[in-house]
Amino acid sequence: MSVQTLTPASIASEQRSTVRCASCGATLDDRTARATCANCGGLLAVEHVAPKAKGVALRELFDARLGAASYRGSAADRSGVWRFRELVLPAARPEEIVSHPEGNTPLVAREAVASFAGVNALRLKHEGHNPSASFKDRGMTAALTQARRIGARAVACASTGNTSASLAAYAAQAGIPAFVLVPEGRVSTGKLAQTLAYGAHMIRLRGDFDDCLELAREASERLGIYLVNSLNPFRVEGQKTIVLELLQQLGWESPDWIALPAGNLGNTAAFGKALREAHALGLIDRVPRLLAVQAAGAAPFAAGFSDDFATRRRVRAETAATAIRIGDPASWDRAVEAIRFTAGHVVAVSDAEIFAAKRVIDACGVGCEPASAASVAGVRTLAERGIIGREERVVSVLTGHLLKDPDAALAARVAGGLGSDEPLTRDEALAHLERVLTSSSSR
Numbered sequence: 155m156s157v158q159t160l161t162p163a164s165i166a167s168e169q170r171s172t173v174r175c176a177s178c179g180a181t182l183d184d185r186t187a188r189a190t191c192a193n194c195g196g197l198l199a200v201e202h203v204a205p206k207a208k209g210v211a212l213r214e215l216f217d218a219r220l221g222a223a224s225y226r227g228s229a230a231d232r233s234g235v236w237r238f239r240e241l242v243l244p245a246a247r248p249e250e251i252v253s254h255p256e257g258n259t260p261l262v263a264r265e266a267v268a269s270f271a272g273v274n275a276l277r278l279k280h281e282g283h284n285p286s287a288s289f290k291d292r293g294m295t296a297a298l299t300q301a302r303r304i305g306a307r308a309v310a311c312a313s314t315g316n317t318s319a320s321l322a323a324y325a326a327q328a329g330i331p332a333f334v335l336v337p338e339g340r341v342s343t344g345k346l347a348q349t350l351a352y353g354a355h356m357i358r359l360r361g362d363f364d365d366c367l368e369l370a371r372e373a374s375e376r377l378g379i380y381l382v383n384s385l386n387p388f389r390v391e392g393q394k395t396i397v398l399e400l401l402q403q404l405g406w407e408s409p410d411w412i413a414l415p416a417g418n419l420g421n422t423a424a425f426g427k428a429l430r431e432a433h434a435l436g437l438i439d440r441v442p443r444l445l446a447v448q449a450a451g452a453a454p455f456a457a458g459f460s461d462d463f464a465t466r467r468r469v470r471a472e473t474a475a476t477a478i479r480i481g482d483p484a485s486w487d488r489a490v491e492a493i494r495f496t497a498g499h500v501v502a503v504s505d506a507e508i509f510a511a512k513r514v515i516d517a518c519g520v521g522c523e524p525a526s527a528a529s530v531a532g533v534r535t536l537a538e539r540g541i542i543g544r545e546e547r548v549v550s551v552l553t554g555h556l557l558k559d560p561d562a563a564l565a566a567r568v569a570g571g572l573g574s575d576e577p578l579t580r581d582e583a584l585a586h587l588e589r590v591l592t593s594s595s596s597r
């Protein structure tokens with residue numbers, strides 16, 4: 155199959171997807187408005203008819219779109235999500251796609267972070283470079299495209315802040331009213347500001363994220379609002395492209411490990427599905443191991459891993475990494491499958507370890523929000539335990555931008571002795587500069 159014959163129009167007319175319940179096996183067509191199974195409430199999964207091109211030909215198709223993106227590609231080619239549309243939502247017509255565009259995030263290497271983590275070859279996939287500054291935009295472009303396809307009257311989500319900011323941005327672009335439920339307190343200023351500025355209706359609920367999600371599910375059932383939390387199967391399809399894009403950036407050579415922070419487990423599930431499909435389609439010949447990292451105060455999945463997921467766990471979550479302050483993860487079953495399929499690992503790290511990693515990531519000029527730094531803290535823990543070898547190649551996914559949580563960034567640095575707490579006079583400022591210069595040159 156030559157690359158040229160796979161035009162977007164022919165792909166759209168040839169391919170369809172099926173939505174299947176992972177629990178009871180019920181099937182729905184790809185224009186379903188359900189986010190969960192109507193029969194049993196189970197999680198739905200999207201299955202695509204396999205593209206005709208496989209292996210090298212499919213890589214070449216994706217690579218050709220990347221090469222064409224800046225000057226003669228379609229709008230979809232310019233998106234780091236829709237470039238992989240055969241594996242996202244092949245039947246979406248170009249006019250249905252709600253794209254910023256998103257994705258195309260950098261894969262960077264910084265010596266200081268690798269040496270902190272204790273491995274020689276560590277790369278950082280910085281998803282904070284998405285339009286609303288977190289990885290959520292990749293799932294949201296797919297979910298709002300689906301919302302447009304089904305003619306949704308409104309969209310809703312529960313959120314620790316990033317999903318709500320992303321939903322607000324994409325709903326604004328699609329012209330669909332958006333409702334978000336966030337836990338009172340504990341959502342960072344940057345995320346609240348984005349959500350309101352993009353024009354979503356925000357409800358601050360007395361309760362935590364898990365309470366918000368329960369209410370969002372109930373409200374969407376009762377009021378016919380399209381639910382776009384990561385249990386929505388189309389969100390998962392979009393988020394798979396973090397893995398597809400990083401594999402493409404590595405020339406389709408798998409790393410040994412991919413590490414990511416884990417909260418509601420939507421991303422862990424998406425990464426597992428991406429790797430399963432990439433392997434089945436011959437995009438890669440070896441499956442990297444997934445490392446899902448939780449904050450110790452919100453680590454039911456790490457506890458589950460220690461007894462081979464014998465039982466599903468719930469905890470009352472507490473961590474300063476507010477994005478992953480989640481005690482009852484919705485995508486549990488799918489994430490278990492992802493860890494099993496990739497011979498992966500799950501680990502919990504303390505808030506102190508998360509912030510130690512964040513300071514190193516920030517100080518090398520890359521920066522990330524606290525939860526994101528868990529993906530580096532987890533690699534360090536596994537390297538110390540000898541589970542990740544020094545020679546192994548690791549990609550840590552930074553899920554959100556430093557400016558998502560400016561208070562956390564300031565607290566980490568001012569407490570570390572950089573910057574003056576109080577404003578200074580002109581003379582004091584000069585004396586301060588001189589003192590800092592003298593002490594740093596004498597080091």
Ligand code: F0G
Nearest residue numbers: 313314316317417418419420421477553
């Ligand atoms: N990192 C960041 C920055 C996040 O915002 C989240 C989740 C995660 C990691 C964890 O991903 O839930 O798929 O395991 N944030 C959600 C939100 C819950 O509402 O923004 P997950």
